[in-house]
Amino acid sequence: MSHRTRKAAPDRGTPRPTVSVCRGCCCGTAKIPDVDHAGQLAELRRSLGETATVRAVECLDACEQANVIVVQPSAEGRAAGGRPVWLGLVNDSDAVKDIAAWAAAGGPGLEDAPEILDLYTFRPSRRLQRELDH
Template identity: 55%
Template sequence: MSRRDRRTGAGSAAASPVTVTVCRGCCCGTQAKHPGVDHAGQYERLRTAVGSAGRVRAVNCLDVCTQSNVVVVGPSSEGRAAGGRPVWLGFVLMDEMIDDIAAWVHAGGPGLADPPGLLDLQLISVSRRVRESLAD
């Protein structure tokens, strides 16, 4: 048993993985706003690349339409304990960004690893109202 397993308990229900929330509402994920982007393909690519290292979910709207496509990378319970907080990314339109998000999840996500590649250029700031509307 690794030190991590002893600390959280192997298979502990209390431990939560890195969660990647992908906006797929009124603007994000639509051909009308971003023609030429394979939104469904990117979502499946992200789910496949993240695999069992985290959880990927789609939500209807994150209310940051001016910066679509929006993705939020939430820390694991271990990352949150280390000070990690959800990181909001905007304009996630290229496959390379999807690959970087998946690599970040595999590296531990917020609180445990810095965002790879050019993801730091995708960081967006959102209002407290918007942040709080995204339930953990």
């Protein structure tokens, strides 16, 4: 009889989308005036409740796009081909509401983003993509 321990099951990813809200050197600060930065984060957390994970993160190194929000797919969304979507210049409450509605509906891979969010989508550097695309 073997006394080896079983290997842990491989990580299958998160069961819900993750919304990462940059709150580093430029995003979420007075450098972007006339924006309720705390209100953005609070609105996402309130709107998404248990349907998505919302987290404030340090600088995502895309300061020219401040305020930056990244919507990462759930495990199911990733299996369906979804990849993280980077959104920049998210400086109005309507965009935040659109992001929340999309993430609540399933996010990348499971639900198409509202067309208006195409105006906010950008491609970060390959280094940044690799960091969040795991």
